[in-house]
Amino acid sequence: MVAKQLRARDITDERVLAAFERVPREAFVAPDQVDSAYDDSPLPIGDGQTISQPYIVALTTQALRLAGHEHVLEIGTGSGYAAAILGQLATSVVTIERIGSLATMAAARLAALGHTNVHVHHADGTLGWAPDAPYEAIAVAAGAPRPPRALLEQLAVGGRLVIPFGPHDHQRLVRITRTGASTWTEENLGAVRFVPLVGAHGWPASA
Numbered sequence: 001m002v003a004k005q006l007r008a009r010d011i012t013d014e015r016v017l018a019a020f021e022r023v024p025r026e027a028f029v030a031p032d033q034v035d036s037a038y039d040d041s042p043l044p045i046g047d048g049q050t051i052s053q054p055y056i057v058a059l060t061t062q063a064l065r066l067a068g069h070e071h072v073l074e075i076g077t078g079s080g081y082a083a084a085i086l087g088q089l090a091t092s093v094v095t096i097e098r099i100g101s102l103a104t105m106a107a108a109r110l111a112a113l114g115h116t117n118v119h120v121h122h123a124d125g126t127l128g129w130a131p132d133a134p135y136e137a138i139a140v141a142a143g144a145p146r147p148p149r150a151l152l153e154q155l156a157v158g159g160r161l162v163i164p165f166g167p168h169d170h171q172r173l174v175r176i177t178r179t180g181a182s183t184w185t186e187e188n189l190g191a192v193r194f195v196p197l198v199g200a201h202g203w204p205a206s207a
């Protein structure tokens with residue numbers, strides 16, 4: 001998976017590649033999906049949600065430019081796989097999931113695998129997670145209509161937010177860097193397709 005799906009494309013950060021070598025994706029998929037755990041695609045994890053395609057997790061992670069000292073926020077825990085990868089590359093990770101059953105499963109799985117620097121909360125991630133802000137890096141794993149204000153505000157100056165946003169069925173993956181108290185810059189990382197970010201500052205649950 002690392003050689004064919006990541007290194008052969010544009011994933012060049014050796015720390016990111018090493019993190020993917022260390023975290024077994026099969027431990028984050030349902031028992032009946034284990035044979036597909038290393039496929040180049042998203043996989044169902046229950047409640048209509050998916051564990052993201054490995055390449056997309058790698059692209060997002062690489063774009064965060066983690067050196068190891070960062071305090072990271074992830075929105076959309078899902079299986080916990082991307083949170084585990086982020087935990088290998090930063091000091092601590094706070095990850096937020098809106099579906100209670102997924103949050104509970106991910107927390108148990110991450111604890112069993114020894115990812116003690118990853119903290120799961122069941123909440124609406126479109127509000128960010130104020131108690132631990134600011135964050136040097138924020139990753140959003142669901143497609144937003146637009147970047148939620150709380151995430152822009154909870155970013156440290158110099159910090160990076162990687163978020164897919166745009167129409168419901170196709171988004172652009174964008175890296176937003178906070179350059180000052182009230183200034184942010186934006187870089188386009190390409191076209192992507194994520195499950196919707198549902199919440200107070202995301203899509204309505206019925207959409």
Ligand code: SAH
Nearest residue numbers: 051076078079081082097098125197198199
């Ligand atoms: N990073 C995950 C991929 C998760 S898919 C992994 O590695 O497995 C996106 C997840 O975002 C889904 O589990 C979905 O329930 C969650 N989600 C959607 N809207 C959310 C919100 N407002 N706050 C927190 N999680 C949300």
